[in-house]
Amino acid sequence: MNSPLPEPALAIAAAAADAPAVLEARGLSYAHGAAGPVFSHLSLSIRRREIVALLGGSGCGKSTLLRVLAGLARPATGEVRFLDTVQAAPHPRSALVFQQASLLPWLNLADNVGFGLDFAHQPQTAKAARDERIKAAIAAVGLAGREGAWPAQLSGGMAQRTALARALARQPELLFADEPFSALDAITRAEMQSLLVDVVHRWHTAALLVTHDIDEAILVADRIVLMGGRPGRLLHEWTVDIPRNREDHPEAVGALRLAILSALRHAS
Amino acid sequence: MMGANLLLPLSGLVLAALAWAAGSVWLAGVTPIAASFAPLETARALLALLQGAELWEHVAVSLERVAVGLGVALLLGIPLGVLTGLSPLFSRSTTPLFQFARMISPLSWMPLAVMVLGVGNAPVYFLLAFAAVWPILLNTAAGVAQLDKNWLLLARSLSATRRETIVHVILPGITAQILTGVRLAIGIIWIVLVPAEMLGVSAGLGYFILDARDRLAYSDLMAAILVIGFLGYLLDHAARTLHKRWLHAA
């Protein structure tokens, strides 16, 4: 959509290595009220079309960091640049997916996907163009034909697909996903993981996937950053150059998993 | 399927009618006038009342009072409930007062209400609104407190204005709870209505009951009781249906 050049999926991770940053965060610190800092002097950049997994144990501050990066919380120090401008409010080209689908139960599936596209501070678009985007987003997550369904009628997996479509409808440059699959059963989770990779590649967007699941990080991400310590910081970083589908490369996946586990052990 | 679904509820009603018939036969043995309490007499009276205009006028007056009482309760209860849900300060300073006031039977205000508001519709409206405001207020507050935090995050991620957040997230987000409150409120209003109409008014179902007693028209009285039960059932059913419709859970 954003690029005129079609790229083979396998080349994307390599091509992204010298791509410009979509998000560049420097020297971020954040504290909840008077409590000690959740993280301090933390820097992270996400390149265009790159999938970055932010990996860390629960309570280490991943969600807080994601909120600061997404412009939903203001850092005590440091700044976040989104597409080369300092971000003062959530950028219209970023979108969120949560652990819970959090669909609005009084709207049908299509209206959930299109929620907020016509808000005052969103880029102004004609209704026809919005409808087109909603349709494309629903098709991208495999829910075409279910536009009129109500959230109460959807399974957990379908609800989370709808949440993903809601994010896609904003044509994001960067998708923030906070443990989006951890409430799903193992089979649905595996489906959603490959759907996420597929959709991110086809829609030419970047993604920051917060997860505490090492395997999920390895299967999905182009790059894994490990968060830990108190106050939190980024402890380690791995570029994942295992070809996709990564399930077909168990040795490489296993080796990386061991490397991550050993880094975790040294960190604690 | 349909037959089996109806059979059990119907059997309960039939049993009650049989008990009613037996009871009135027994009572008629003690006081002869009780014969007019019997189901058949009541049915005859009900049919006559339904064909006339008088009962319908009383029903209309009562329903109008329900609507006004509920409307006032909504106008007061929703804003107060939102405030309670949003502001811990307001909530903590009013909770004991509300819990206290809620436990006072609205009918105990009746003499005061008549003294202050005079006879007529005003004290009835007051009593009904006073009875109905608590479930609406408390359910609204609970709805605000239970709003999915992610909805608010979502709104913020869309840089929603305050108005957009209220109109597109908060109000629809608490509508289900408000409707629960309305259902409870209707139940309470309907119960308070009849005694509230027994003082200082000259129309309505409560008035009609007293009037039937004074006329010694006991089968009319029984018929009115049936009408009250049936209308209450319909009102509750309507509120339930509205609630289900809103949640698309029907």
Ligand SMILES: Nc1ncnc2c1ncn2[C@@H]1O[C@H](COP(=O)(O)OP(=O)(O)O)[C@@H](O)[C@H]1O
């Ligand atoms: N709203 C809040 N107020 C105070 N402390 C919070 C709040 N949210 C999170 N925390 C604390 O900040 C730390 C990081 O939380 P979080 O970012 O949710 O971690 P993670 O997502 O990695 O599990 C935790 O110690 C948590 O208790």
Ligand SMILES: [Mg+2]
């Ligand atoms: Mg978290």
